[in-house]
Amino acid sequence: MKCPVCQKGKMEKKKDIMEQDGIEFESYKCSECGEEIMNMKQLKVLASKYRKLRNAKDITFAKWGNSIAVRIPSDIADEYNISAGKHGTLTKDKEGIKIIPTS
Ligand SMILES: [Zn+2]
Incomplete structure (x- = not known):
């Protein structure tokens, strides 16, 4: 997959982490300009992790x-x-x- 922004780089799958929430996610990052793109599946996974985080609290x-x-x-x-x-x-x-x- 070619980068839709710079048209030069190659989109590579990578794992990253949202620093403020500690949520891991997967996206495609351009090897040239650094543009990050998520496909629908990646977005859905991330959205469901956020939903869980919002609704769940640890209790004792x-x-x-x-x-x-x-x-x-x-x-x-x-x-x-x-x-x-x-x-x-x-x-x-x-x-x-x-x-x-x-x-
Ligand atoms: Zn690019």
Whole structure:
């Protein structure tokens, strides 16, 4: 594949990493001008990695009396207006547990 920008270089497949997120991705880079291009498949893979990153947060379970407590990160607590003493419902789901704040 020839470079569509400079028409001189050869597009070579390479792996790189998004520095701010640490996400690995694959693209084609021109050997002459350095232009980087992704095909649809490469874009889809990258987009799905970002979606996962956005939706998933690591949490730690802790023991609280006979129960297990979950620590909710403060940015999520703020976003959903969750604070100590408020209520919510806990629903069992196919993939896990869903928490819905109710007050
Ligand atoms: Zn080029």
